[in-house]
Amino acid sequence: MTDAVANAKRALRAELRERRRTMTEPEREAASSRLTQHLVDLASDLGVRRIAAYLSRPDEPDVRPFVDWAWRQDIEVLLPVSRNDGLLDWAPYDAGAEEADHLGMPTPTSELLSPLAINEVDLIVVPAASVDRTGMRMGWGRGYFDKTLGSMEKCPPVYAVLFDSEVVDEVPRERHDRPVDGVVTPSGITHFSR
Template identity: 40%
Template sequence: MMGILPGKMVASTYPGLMLETVIAEKKRLRARVRELRARRKAADIAALAAPVADALLALVHEHRARRVACFLSSPVEVPTRDFLQRARDHEIEVLLPVAKPEGRLKWVLDTGAERQHPLLRVPEPVGPTEPGDALATAELIIVPAALVDRQGYRLGWGGGFYDRALVGRTVPVFALVHEDEVVDAVPRELHDRPVDGIVTPKGQFQVESAQ
């Protein structure tokens, strides 16, 4: 395991472990990741923009995707705006999420325009939402995470937005995280499903076979 999270991880799939323990551990880990992300220097994060754009563009070209789903990064996340600009330059359409009150995500085609969500205080795109199940039109999906383990199990932020959005998706899904947010295991519940791969500023790799 990389240095961010000492101690043994837990999962509800392990014998004898109570669901309440899993939920409590997820909450603890989210708080720990927030604390560690707050310590990251803005200059260090900015320096990741170009290599991240390179890694994401390579992933897009590998999958021959002309429409992808991604997200607008917050100041402490792995930066995505260089990638978004380069995608626009290459005429690759990128769907960006807008969080709705009912806990669902709607999707807007990236134009470079953005604002801050008034309640969640996260960046979101400006523009009309795409009709219907817009995510079904994406050929590749790139999602944020607090942590992701080597089998692809992702720890989100607890809102369930992506858990709901990814149900039934068959296109490749990759989690984008900082290098030290890839760990041996994260706590998971029986309904959790792994992503297909992980992207960090050092590149992308496929996950191990889930056990």
């Protein structure tokens, strides 16, 4: 990565973190309700039976109500568990106990599955710092999802979950960065052509 790209990513991430920190609780609650409905619509339209998602942290767009909805609909939900080698294991969501992985990310305490478990899902819902109008995703800098998506032979639709202001004209990019098929924001679902 060139210094210019690294600096541009670092600056954009800092700006986005600050925006997220300054959101009010009523703004977050309203965004969560709309995000949940759009994610439900997306999953229903695609007729998914198995999805890969994640458990959001307090500063992220809240996908937990969607994960709970999917589980109640008997849709199998796989959640990532980060490993020291930069790969993701997966664990089925069971609405049970949670713990933090070695990066402090919330994960279920259910059975741990290998990185290959994601190959059987119908939809992948990923976190992001930002996505540009062409579908290029910028994550938070650890590369877990880029590695996962880049290693899949047959990748199902991938949608990033963001606040509206995090869809931008352009994000700094590197060769390993992976685009997404769409974004889900409080104002709706945007699909990108591939």
